[in-house]
Structures are given as structure tokens and as C-alpha cells.
Amino acid sequence: MPASLPGPTVGVVGGGQLGRMLGEAAAPLGIELVVLDPTPDAPAAQVATDQLVADFDDADAIRDLAERSDFLTFEIELADQESLDEVSDATGVPCHPDPATLSLIHDKLHQKEALADAGVPVPPFRRVDDADELRAALHELGTPAMLKARTGGYDGRGNVPVESVDDAADAMDAVGGPAMVEAFVDYEREISVVAAQGDGEVSVFPVGENIHEAEILREMVVPSRSSDAVLAAAEQVGRDVLELLDGRGVYAIELFETTDGRILVNEIAPRPHNSGHWSIEGALTSQFEQHLRAVVGWPLGATDLRAPTVTKNVLADGDDSRPARVGGVSEVLATPGANLHWYGKREARPLRKMGHVTQVATGDESREELLASARSLVDGLGFD
Template identity: 65%
Template structure:
């Protein structure tokens, strides 16, 4: 392959923070982005060439995007796989990851069935559509996590059901057709960012430990605080997952480590993921740069760890929506080992992801690469930030 600069233009369905960080990573490569988003001024707007304002399932909008770019991708699972495939074929451009992969992953039940059929270890699961059926499953499994089959993210669409009597309310909350998954008493949650490049090349980033509260990712820590055999198994299973996926790009693979040290696949995201934001400072090549490289068919960058890293999400600490003004920023800027990422959202909402900060272990004598110290330091810096007056 002969690559020249300026590079191609990449079309992205979705203009949120992932699109913003993808544009920031692609720019040094000579690659510009055009994004499609229903919001007139989405977070990606300040750093991309142009924004097409249209719904994710708008045929005319998708066609207009494809007409202006050299390749298509997406940063949100709400993208329509059929429209992406049709627009790519019409304009004779590649679209990655493959729309069939997106179609499979969009439906959590279909996703789990595909993984199980391929021999990938997953928690026990079953599709449910009635309260009576959910009651039986909850009783049989001794409690389940009920998941909306489509549309859930950041913990939305997930409802724990520990008692059969809670079934009807839980099913109504997720909107009917759902998947019930046996509740897993996991030791910790892990994630592996994997990338598929041209000619089937695959690479994985170091295993990350993800720390959630109220179903929302609060912090991630790399390397994970897991035993070497567990890390090796997580990496191996992540590579097995990548072999089951079609198309190029970055995939976020979320995992459970059980108390016995086994690894189970929780969910897959066919795009850069919050669990991989640490790669901007902590890896040789960020997940965003590698996503652009992969989609374009360019050589992948190395995924090696440069330095231990902890990322803390900056969430809306408000009770009601309000204009987004983040205070206490100087605390983070004064820290020599911290990097702040602002997502450019105009409105702070309760628990809405507004940005993140990453603390790395190569600066600051108080850290020295100690993950526990890095985690405490990241939390301290994050907790000094507020949207309250």
C-alpha cells in the first residue's frame, strides 16, 4: 500500500466525545473527519471539517455523508447497518467495522448467542419477553441482570432482578423484549481493547481493570490488578473474540473475572470505548489513532503499554440539568502527572459523562507507577472538579 498526505477523509456516524477524540487523533496523520449527528453542535464539531445534521437512521443524511468521504465508520451503536452498507456500496467506499458485525452486536441476545455458538465463555443467559418467563428464569438462576436487547448503554437498559416478584416492573423498565443473564459474583471487571487491521491482523492492548458504581464506569486502571494467569486468559479470550468479528477497527471487549479466576465475556462495543481512553497517554498508539488506521487499511500502530495509567471519568455532579461550567480545573492543571480531556458538552446532567482525566506513573514522585497510588491520586483530582456553584 502506498500512503500519501494529505490523507483521506473519514466519515463518522456520531459526533459525540468519541468522534471528537477520533478527530484529534486522526489530524496528525493528515486525516480529516466529517461527522453525522442529530445535534446541530455536537462535541466533535469544533475539531472536524464539517457536521451533517441528521438522524442516525436518516437515509439522505447517510448518503450525503458517504458522498463526501473516502471511508465510513461509526462511534455509536445506533448507526443503521443497512444504510451504512447501502451507502458504502453506492459510493464504492469501505465501511468498517462490517455492518454485519454491528447488526449482531446491536442486539445483546443475538450477540451472546453468537459468542456462545463460537465457544466463547459467557454467563448463562436466556431471552425473555413476558413477566412470567422472567419470574421463572430469576428463580432458576437465583437472580439475573435483565438487559434491554437494543439501545442500552452506560448502564441504561440494565436492571438487576434478585426476586421473581420484581419481574414485571423490571421488564416494563427495559421495554419488553430483553435478555436475562445470571448474576455473576465477579471478583473484578476487566476490559481489553482489541483492534483488527488489514489482512486479518489483530492486536490487543494491555488488560484494563474497570471500576463501576451505579452501573456507570467511574475509573479504569491499567495494568489490571489481576494475577498473571488471569491476565493471560483475558488476553487469549479477547483474541478469540476478535477472530469472530468481521471488518476492521477497534473493539471494546468487556469481561468478568470470577472468584475462581475464570474469564467470561460481558459485552462487546464495535468502536473505541471508555475503557480505552487511558491509551491516549498510556499506550504507544491510542485506540483512536488505531481505529482510524484500521478503518483506512493503514498499518496498525503498536499497542504496548508506555506507562501505568488510571483514568477517572468526570460526570455531571448535579441534581438537575444545567449549563456546563466545570470548576476546580486548576487543580488538575497543576498536577504534573495528569491530563484533562473536556468533551465540549453544553449541558451537565446527572451522571452524564462530561470529560475524563488520566494520571500516569512516569511523572510525580508520589506515584512511581504504583497503581493504588495512581488510583487514589486520580480520584482526588477528579473529586476536586464540580459543576455546582
Template identity: 45%
Template sequence: MHTLTALNKILGIIGGGQLGMMLTEAAKQMPEHISEVIVLDPNVNCPAAKAGAKQIVGNFSDKNAIVELSLQSDIITYEIESGDADALMSIKEPITINPSPEILRIVQDKYLQKKFLDENKIPVTDFVPISSEPDLEQKILQFGYPAMLKLRRGAYDGRGNYKIEVPGQIAQGYSRFGSNPVFLEKHVDFLCEISVIGARSTKGEIAVYSPVENIHEENILRMSIAPARITKRVSEQAEQIARKVMNAFQGSGVFGIEMFVTHDERVLVNEIAPRVHNSGHHTLQSSATSQFEQHLRAILGLKLGKTDLLHYAVMSNILGPKDLKG
């Protein structure tokens, strides 16, 4: 760790993909606060490295690589939830990690995440842990059909979800995940999916962006529309929930909070990403402050930027072939 002034930090980022690249680009616009960016990523010459970050080549869960990153950094953040939370918890002051490793530990287990939200009176759909196939057969009766069987850990972009529509799919659904821990959720018949990008600083200041409407294809985000095509009542409800989520976690940084809007205008939290989020890319051009600059301001304890939507925006997520890497 390099001893620098409070306003001149070396920033370490776990993950050097597109989000890490955009964080690097934002950091380079703040030379008075961040002197250098170092990323940990398994892919040589990752996108963040191409944007000017120094790179440590290693897996996100490699404890030795995480320790090496900490030795070269003053403050650590992450663009992906695959980091080793235990390794991050072992890193001592004066190095700071935002959002905290404890938050990462909770969100990595989707059941623990739902439990945390529920305990903090944040609206979520009904859910229960599942210990066996017979347990699933009994508990699904609480919710009826369809119901969602989900992996607790390692799921993303819909991978790790199985919709059970009839009793005959129970065995297939349970065996699909092998011995991996799962939980069951009541199916939500939603009107639309939205997300709120919010930020909470180390000083407790909170700022939220207007809700964004998200359109998915094959469980992958394809388009975000800002602002979301929802009523003022729903928008205010979503923003209020986002503030409550960030205060419950007591975390610092940007949070992507994904939500369902039901046909009767209730808002339910689906899941939390304690990092900059794909549905916030539009802020680079549509908002007074991009989510990437905002994240850095939050973790550095600076005053948060304005979140005004300067003009309407649509973000289209252009993906390459499924077998393409890089």
C-alpha cells in the same frame, strides 16, 4: 464520494461526541492518509466539529443523513452504536464501512450479541430469551436468584438492566420494560470488571492492549486502572479471548471488549463495543499508540502501531450534572 488516492481518504464518522472529537484529532495527525473528516451528529457544533471536522447535522439513525455522509466520504466508521445498520448496509462499494454494518447489527441487539459469542465458543454467562412474564417465571428457575433481566436493544450504562433478587420482583421487572424485547442472564458474582482494547486491521493483523480494570459507580465508568490488578494468568486469558472475539467478528477497527473476572479466575465476556472505548482513553498518554490512531490505522489497512504500556496510568471520568447537555 470523492475520488482520491488510496492513501488520501475523506473519513466519515457517525457521531461527533468526545470519541469522534478524539478520532478527528488523531486523523489530523495523519494528513498523508486522511485529507478531511466529516461527522454526522444531531448537536450543532458538536465536539468533533470544534476539533475541525466538517459536520452534517442529523440523527444517527436518519437514513437520508447517513446517505449524505456516504456521498461525501471515502470510508465510514462510527463512535456510537446508534447508527442505522440497515441504512449502512445499503451503501455500496467503493465506499467502505469499518467495522462492518453486519457487526453493528449484531451488537445492537444484546441477545444476538451473546448468541453470536456463545456460538463462537467465547465464554459468556448463561442466558435465555424471554417472550412473556410467565416465560420469565419459568426460565428464571434455571438460574436461580438473583438474575439479570436485560433489554435487547437501546441499553447503555446499566440503563435497561433489572436485577431480580426474589420471585416477588418478577412482575415489576418484566413490566419495567413494557413491550420491548428482553432476555435473562445468570447473575455473575465477579471479582472485578476489566476490558481489553484490541484492534484488527483490514488485512487481518491484530494488536491488543494490556487489560484495564474498570470501576463503575451507578453503572457509569468512573475510573480505569492500567494495567488491571489481576494475575498474569487472567491477563493472558483475557487477551486470548479478545483476539478470538475479533477474529470471530472478522471486523476492522478498534474493539472495546468488556469482561468479568470471577473469584475462581475465569474470564467471561460481558459485552462488545465495536469502536474506540472510554476505558481506552489512557492510551493517549500511557501507550506507544493511542486507541484513536490505532482505529484509523486498522480501518485504513495500515500496519498497526505498538501497544506497549509505557507507564502505569489511571483514568478518571469526570462528569457534569445529570441534567447538563453539551
């Protein structure tokens, strides 16, 4: 679509923090954003043109969304592939990425099988439908291993470490359904490639380093503290993965960098991703602007790194749910190179992602110094 102003309207299935940041990126481009989300006054509704309150699989609501839009996209994998497919065909409103990509992503076993069949490096894995099959797989793959629910898991949900064969029955009960098991990866670090497919072009952001705790992504360091050879290999694997995915948009490819310098694909997200939040301040074009450019068929932006950048997520603390109120913000705002992003969620639940702080180098600060600063700033934030 040739770029002109005012821009088109993009309908987004999902109105969480990713939809919110898409809305923040849409306004300067002259693009209007309408989101669909079951939560009234969802985070994205505070910055988008409008919100339709409906479930992610409500075909009638998705049709209403399409009728108000020139393009459709999604910011959550819970978007219903069949409804998007049917509505897009019936209305002629294109959906990017292609809804078929969701079919590949929804089932982690199918995702790994497709990658392996294409020659993309992945950890050894096996399908397991019951405890006996898991025991047999563990004898082959060894322990410890990681058992993953095939569908529905995110932010570590649905992932169960298995320390020994004796734990097989309890692990399958914890997953609660069809699963796959992966061999333990002796990795140096977890990294990710955020990349975009546009109208005949591909762009790749600098490789980021992801720091997890309890299966939740807590911090991102860009560029990753990897060797140049590893960074080049990671980018190439990211490009190879993109060849398997249909439709325009941003994709996040989560990777393991092994202790011997190999790259293995962990998981794929067909949307902007937490590991790319650093790009809002740290890259010439953010992942959110890039996603919108790609979806509507406009030229992609430059992804060069402005300066070394780190991001730390702000997670709700405590053991209970309560209204979301945070103090200690002044120190973040007063720190050169620090940037605060608040997601507008009304309720703080334990370990819920409420925002993030990004620290961009303003001089010759090392990535370790930037990370220490971001940690200190987030530690200074307090939930009332």
C-alpha cells in the same frame, strides 16, 4: 490502502466525545474527519473538518457523508446498519467495521448466542419475553440476576437487577420490551480488552480494569490488578471474540474476571470505548489513532504501555441540567502526569460524562496511588 499524505477523509456516524477524540487523533495523521450527528455543534464538530446535522438513520445524509469520504465508520451503536450497508454498496465507499457487526451488537441476545455458539465463555442466559418466562428463567438461573433490554441499552440503561422471582413483573415493566436475563456472576473485578483488526493484522492493548458504580463506568486502571494468568486468558478471549467480528477497526470486549479466575464475556462494543481512553497518554498508540489506522487500511501502531495509568471520568453532578462550566482545573494542570480531557458538551446533565482525567505514573507510583490522585483531582473539580 498505502499510506500517503495528505491522508484520506473518514466519514463518521456519530459526533459525540468519541468522535471528538477521533478528530484529535486524525489531524496529526493528515486524515480529515467529517461527522454526522443530530446535535448542532456536537462535541466532535469543534475539532473535525465538518459536521452534517442529521439523524443517525437518515439514509440521504449518510449518502452525503459517503460522497465526501474515502471511508466510513461509526462511533455509536445507534448508527443504522441498513443505511450504512446500502450507501456503502451504492457508492463503493467501504465502511469499517462491517455494518453487519452492528446487527450482531444491537441485540444483546443475538450477541450472547453468537458468542456461546462459538465456544466463547459467557454467563448463563435466557431469552425472556414476558414476566412468566422471566420467572421460569429465574427458577433455573437463580437470583439475584440481571435483566437486560435486548436493544438500546448503554451505560447501564436498560439493565435491571432482579432480586427475587416476585420482582419479575416490575422488572419486565422497567425494561419495557424484549429482554434477556443473565445469571449473577460472582466476579472479582470487571476488565476489558481493547483490540484492533487491521489489514491482515491484530493488535491488543494491555488489559484494563474497569470500576463501575450504579452501572456507569467511573474509573479505569491499567494494567488490571489481575494475575498474569488471568491477563493472558483475557487477551486470548479477546482474540477469540475478534474472529467473530467482520471489518477493520477497534473493538472493546468487556469481561468478568470471576472469583475463581475464569473469564466471561459481558458485552462487545464495535468502536473505541470509554475503557480505552487511558491509551491516549498511557499507550504508544491511542485507541483512536489505532481505529483510524485500521479503518483506512494503514499499518497498526504499537500498543505497549508507557507506564501504569488510571483514568477517572468527570460526571456532571446535581439534580438538574445547566450550562456546562467547571472550576478547579488548575490543580489538574499543575499535577505531574495528570491530563485533562474536556468533551465540549454545552449542557451538564446529572451523571452525564463531561470529560476525564488520566493520571500516568512518572516514577514508581503504585496503581493505588495513581487512582487516589485521579480521584482527588476529579473531586476538586466543581460544576458551577
